[in-house]
Amino acid sequence: MAARDTAALAELFDRYGALAYGVALRVLRDPGRAQDAVQDAFLKLWHGASGFNPARGSLRGWVLAAVRNRAIDLVRGRSGRDREVLELSEEFAATSAGPEEQATASVERAAVRAALGDLPAEQRQAVLLAYFGGYTQVEIAGLTGVPLSTVKGRMRLAMDKLASYLKERGVVNV
């Protein structure tokens, strides 16, 4: 990547393109805009590949963050911020890591879903609004009708629980 090798970019896309597109679709709910987000993110990564520092996280985490950030950029440009809000909280609520899912390559996805499912509903709602909606804590407070200090507290608790749960299962190094 750092040597501007497009073969490396192709390999990166083949490895993480589906996950990146899934995240962009989840944020944007629009295939065309999701493709734009993935394209922008991969080109930005390729252009600034020398900035990747393995000590600060995995290549997958680097890709995920770039795609999510670009998708949030795009969703924030939408008129009326027509983002879906309320159903976010329920999406991961009923999921749990069943034995057959644990046995497959999707074990990490199952672990993250289970960790989110284990959170109290209001904490889960707060982190999902932040991650997939790109909402600020002030905006989340307005959307959910609770004081900002409560949102901050829920976020902090949620992050600590997620970190602890994922660390136990070896999913911390995204």
Added chain:
Amino acid sequence: MFEEDELSEPAFAAIGLAVEPVMPPATLRTRILSAAEARTPVVTLQRRRLPWSLLAAAMVLISVAAFLLGQTIHREAPTGPAVFAMAGHGALQGAAAKVTDLKSDRVAVVEFNGMPAPPPGKVYELWLITSDGRADSAGVFVPDSSGHTVVVVDRSLEGYSVMAVTVEAGPSGVSSPSQQPAMTGNIA
């Protein structure tokens, strides 16, 4: 936004792993690699000192080659990449774009820099305009937070003389420009 230190926490980043991967269309891979290749910088060779006599001989050879190449280009239709520029004015004063027309692939890559965020509810729309004034939409886009983005025009630029950008209603743009372009460039 979420607090900066929390945004960078691995646990926050891990939330993305909860999403089911979705296979993107094959055209997306092609678009990305085409755009990357168009932006591949020229490799800089390490400089070595050459004797003046060799430099002089090289200059003569280069001049002859350039003359012969010029003759060839005049005789044959160009099929290699061609590069054009677009400049912003008015609301887009200071913004610029580099258009790389990959003729053999029938694809053009447009790299924008210095673009301000469009007004709320608006997007930028890219137009291809013929010499008789017909404007065909080449897509809509929103630059990233640093004012940069790359747009791939998935068609040949043949038959068009001007590329232009207007600000239009989002998220999908309009079928014909509603205002005078704020960025233009000749592509013929």
